Amino acid sequence: MVTSKVFKYSFLIIFVLAISGFFFFKYNSFDGNFVRDTVAKEQQLVEPPELDRVELIEIVNGSTYGELMSGVGISADLANQIYKTATDKYDLVKIKVGHNLEITFDKNTDQFKQLVYKIDSEDELAVYQNSELTAEIRPIPYEVKIVTKGGVVESSMYEAALKNNIDERAIIALADVFQWTIDFALDPRVNDGFKFVYEERYLNGEYQMPGRVLAGEYVNAGQKYQVYYFEEDKDNVGYFDENGNSVQKMFLKAPVSFRYISSGFTTGARYIEAFNISTGHRAVDYAAKSGTPIRSVGDGTVIMASRNGSYGNMVKVRHNGTYQTNYGHMSKFAVKQGNKVKQGDIIGYVGSTGLSTGPHLHYEMEKNGVKINPLLEIQPPGRAIKKENKPRFLTEMQQWQIALGK
């Protein structure tokens, strides 16, 4: 096979050289351009360079690093050297099921050239042959495409996204940038609109996943909210409104994340009981499946994680001298009394313990010991961009506004 292929190509190349030689002699003295053109055509017919051999090994249950390496013909000795080289960067014994090992062999020598292992969605381990074996953790070299998508809410933002072929991971990321602004369990209304600019990540031309959300707009019951991604400096990176105020606030709008309410809830009856002074229900009840994670709406200290009469399993988080939040009827705790929690940390799971007729979260906010309606508590705007960085922010914002179609 190989011999006949080489023979065939040699024959072809000789033939092309002969033809181009003919044209060269015939036209060289009259027209230089024509000669160059002919030479270019000849080069196109030369066999393309061979590529390195790449073995993509899928890590399945029960596979070990050593076995996978020997499976592609790497000696135990070399596998061990690669392992040792990688070890301060990443322990190759910890490779995970479902990930891949990508091993490249040199096209000329067929010797080991490189091992790549994607650790998570951001970084990969590479061990490669330089003058000696070298290991490094480096960002995965995605190709990034910036896209603008959006939709109109008929039942939920999630449904609207699926209908418009938006990756559900992108819509969750969009909801996350609005998590201090909109309670996606309670606020959405029919005909709300959303639009956002975000990155799509590709590897070798194949779509992998969404990247960062760069700008977003949500129109809730006629009120427009906008967020823009901005890197002020390495300590202040995040989302800002059109005035340059951080949208990140002391409390999240809801103790249940969009990712858990997204598919199960629609506009309308998404909570079973609202805050109501006259009925004495000084809390908001979120209907959710048993086991749905509950998150602390703010940073704080857990001052209770135990059974508490009709509240069932209850967690109380003290945020500062003024605010405290309480979460009742949990099926399970994720924290203990005395734990410090960060905003968004999971503190327990929805259940129906205590005096409860079905799985739901009973959520209370206290201000100076008085139960208040958390949905009406007005929060001060987050930290603003410094004056000297404002022009840069506004320039970038205008660019995203154009992408949003303003």
Ligand SMILES: [Zn+2]
């Ligand atoms: Zn309740």
